[in-house]
Amino acid sequence: MVPNAPGFLAASWIVARKDLAIELRTRSAFLSVVMFALLGLVIFFFAWDPTAVSSLDLAPGVLWVTFTFAGLLGLHRSFGIELEDRAIDALLVAPIERESIYAGKAIANAIFVSAVLVIAVPALALFYNLPLGRAIVALGVVAVLAAIGLVAIGTLFSAMAVNTRMAELLLPMLSLPFFVPIVLSSAQASTRLLANRPFGEVLPWLKILVGFDIVFAVACTVAFPHTLEE
Amino acid sequence: MKLLAVAIAAVLAAIVRIMFFTPIELLQGAAQKIYYIHVPAILSAYLALGIVALMSIVYLWLHDERADRLAESAGEVALLFTTVTLSTGPIWAKPIWGTWWTWDARLTLTLFLWFVTAAYLVLRGAIDDPIMRGRYSAVLAVLAVLLIPFIHLSVYLFRTLHPMPIVLKPDRPSLPVEMLTTFLLSLGAFLVFCVALIRARYRLALLRDATAVP
């Protein structure tokens, strides 16, 4: 064991900081994803018949679908940046556990996605005339849980997809089946929260989200080293 | 090759029995006979998918390329049987339930299995290096196994809390002996057919790996 090598959490945070530093320097990916998310919210608005579906019913679904696809765009970058000059080799040679590469990138992705949500959720409340305070609590809390699941799955699949021929197509194809329980549970939970339904109606969905997050955060962390070369 | 011939013969024999030696069910009419190929198809798909999952775990553990080859073969055959299930199902549902599709838990899960199996095969097709291909698809398969309970749970919860269109479903009648025999014979024939196809596909994979440019 290399003396003074960082432990798992410290190493993860170093990896995360590296990715975030790269992103902060250029900000291009962040702005693109935010634009995409906002445009998504707007397009859904124009596809909506307000006499058929109420805003409170529609808005959460719009958010989660948009969030999912925007998230995929951002996730694709996560390992994409390592492709140039095989930068990933530097990470692999470093005296850190392989799992912390995954955890670090997942943390960076989570921060990235959360930053997008900080803009998207108030925008949603604005465009769809939602009560702002309630919306932020309802959607924000659920968003944190959804983001964890999204990022856990997406970071792992991004690591895999980036090494294949059709990375941009493959990442959604792999990830979307896994996102369905997240989107479903998030939409159901946040619709009920927005409508001020009793918490007992919301709880089962939150439990599914939490269970999903725990299972897949662990499973993806364990699976990650298998996706790296020996 | 002989196993495949035997399997095809068994399937044809089962079809003959279904068509000419099995009575027509009273409430559903001739369409009930779709049941004799629809249910064996999904059960064979489960067998094939079970092999994919098991072989994926074995491959991650032992790195034996034979496990990966078997997973690949079973995966393709699983997609075939799942496609048959999702094709024959709606054709049965339309006259019996009055609708081509509903989002009940079982149909939704079967649709999911189709998507995930397709994703598995597309992933394999997008990677040239056999070791990377084996590892990545094995990881996907294991994660997919973990996903299934979540799909099932969330869809079940979704359905029980959402008003769904009322479909007139016939109660599952206990099959009279002749129909049960036909069903079991058909099931046996299709399971043998499934195994034979996996074996044939495995030999194709062996041929491909043997002739591959290193």
Next chain:
Amino acid sequence: MTPQPITPDTTSYYHAAYLVAGALYLGYVLSLWWRARRLRK
């Protein structure tokens, strides 16, 4: 007298399903044969 159910005529669905299934299975077996042929060349 209780009305007897009339067995509906669902024969066309029955045939359609078998044809579709048969086509899928046959198509797959043929694809195996054809891919093997291409590899052997």
